[in-house]
Amino acid sequence: MSAVLALRLLLAPGGERNDAVIVGDIRSADLTGSSRHDVLIPCGSSPSPTPYPVAPGRYVVSASLPSGLVLTQSAVAVEGRETPVDFAMTDSPYETHAWQYLMGNIEPGGVYHGAARSPLAESVASRPLVAAAPRPDGAGPGGAVDLAALATWIGDCAPARWSFASILDLAQAPPGTSVAGSIGSGGPRVLPAPFDAGGAVTPLYRFGPNGPVGAPGGPVGERQFLVVEAAGSVRLVTLPLPWGDAEAEVLVNLRQSPTGSAVSVSVRDADVGAGLAYLAQGALDTAARLFTDVEAMLDSEPGNPLAAAAGCYVLIGTDHTPGETRWDPWLERLADGFPWLADGAILRAVRLLRRPSGDRRDVRRGRDGLIEAFDRGIPFYTLGLSWLADGLAAFPEDPECARRLDEARRLSWLADTREPFLILDLRQRRT
Structure with a gap:
């Protein structure tokens, strides 16, 4: 009979289950066991562990987080026994944001609740939508913002309005130009402030196939966008909808931070x-x-x-x-x-x-x-x-390709390359 290592990763208890799967490795620490690569580790508030048979011995088990961080645990596999290997990511700042914490879109709870400090960002690209001046001690979250006017949902957008030329024109438009009004063809709708624990600093918006969760309403077309505006910055957010029965989440991080993006999009798909x-x-x-x-x-x-x-x-x-x-x-x-x-x-x-x-x-x-x-x-x-x-x-000598390449490159300068779905900063804030 072989030994078994039972792997799982625990997220913040309470709230939603936040089920997901991430990738890890089981490596022999004493070179006598059997290593296994690219194992799947279930994540959630109380997921059932996945058992992996191994030879008895000492092991180092790693979990590769979507953020790029790697967690490790030591374990001793005993003949005929199942040894639990539990990773913990239970210090999400809010129970409602456990999925965002797993994805690496938000910092640990101590950063938001005063128990820890985080260095302030120095580059313009790392600044969030609201970057208040730091306190004398060098720490400090973002400044206040009117959440009731932060996000505008565009449920229906005509194809001509998501062309490269149209979006680049919006990026060059004078301050005060309504991005939502320019791109939306089905009645853009300003979303109310989310009613969740992190709403003051990290508002989290959820969307289903028919639009905002809890406040659906049409018309819904082939593409949906979200416009996020604060402190002179405007981001056009691509919503990956419809995604089957899964919801999409948009996290807006209103504190100054050297890590992560000001706006992040993820899909609540347990499998992928x-x-x-x-x-x-x-x-x-x-x-x-x-x-x-x-x-x-x-x-x-x-x-x-x-x-x-x-x-x-x-x-x-x-x-x-x-x-x-x-x-x-x-x-x-x-x-x-x-x-x-x-x-x-x-x-x-x-x-x-x-x-x-x-x-x-x-x-x-x-x-x-x-x-x-x-x-x-x-x-x-x-x-x-x-x-x-x-x-x-x-195709540098092809004029049709060269013209399109110029516009594609100019659009790429506005994109947040850390995000899977296209998010464009149409009013890059300069300080």
């Missing part, structure tokens, strides 16, 4: 929610452990094309199989079946350009696909914007 954060880090191999069922996502009629697109970014980024693959038709289906999804066209084009065959027809189709992707409008995924610009740059 953490995978999206790994994707944003560039840890595609780690993300691939969670996007294991891309084929089901890309069935004949994908019920969740956004999740399918994320899975395809991971596939193309990690699978370098030469020639045709069984998943090439999936890319065709995703690109052709959802004309509002620029990411589908980006993925197909990049795949064609990366094939090692050197077939001129693939190169031409890839070039045409990049132009098609650009003309569909801004992508959902930040990685998609990067791949689009890289692809267009491969």
Whole structure:
């Protein structure tokens, strides 16, 4: 009979269960045991541990968090016994924000409740929407802001208004120009302040397929956005909706901080929610452990094309199989079946350009696909914007590609590259 290590990660008790799965490793500490790589660790307020049989011996178990941090625990596996290995991330500042804490979008509770200090950000890019002057002791949260006027939901947006040219025009518009009024075609709606424990400093907004949770209302179109405004800064937030039955969360962090983003978007998907954060880090191999069922996502009629697109970014980024693959038709289906999804066209084009065959027809189709992707409008995924610009740059002598490359690059300067979904700072605050 072998020994067993039972792994789990505990989040803040109470509130919602916050179930998720992250990736870790089991390594033999005395070189006599059996190491296991890329194991899956369940997370939540009280998740059932996942058992992993190992040879008896001493082990170091690690959990790779979506934030990039790595937690470690020592364990002794005993013959015939199940040894629990519990990681703890129970110091979220608010129970309602446990998922955000796991994703790395918010600091520990002590930073918000006075038990710890956090150094202040120095760079403009690291500053949040509200950056109050620090107190004499060097610490200090962000200043006050009217939460009732902080976020405006745009449920329906005409395709012409999410084009590269339209968004760049908004970034150059005079101060005071209404971004929500300019981009929304279905009646933008100012959202009330969230009623949660962290509302004063870290308001958390939740969205479902039909709009804000608790206050749905149409019309809802092919793309939904959120405009977040405070202290002269305006961020246009891409909402990854609809995402099946899962909700999307938008966290606005109103304190000055050297880590994280001022606005973060995550999807409350227990299976692949953490995978999206790994994707944003560039840890595609780690993300691939969670996007294991891309084929089901890309069935004949994908019920969740956004999740399918994320899975395809991971596939193309990690699978370098030469020639045709069984998943090439999936890319065709995703690109052709959802004309509002620029990411589908980006993925197909990049795949064609990366094939090692050197077939001129693939190169031409890839070039045409990049132009098609650009003309569909801004992508959902930040990685998609990067791949689009890289692809267009491969055709420097092509005037059609060069013009689009210029706009794609200028838009990328406004993007928060730490986020999986495209968030654009349209009024970059200067101090």
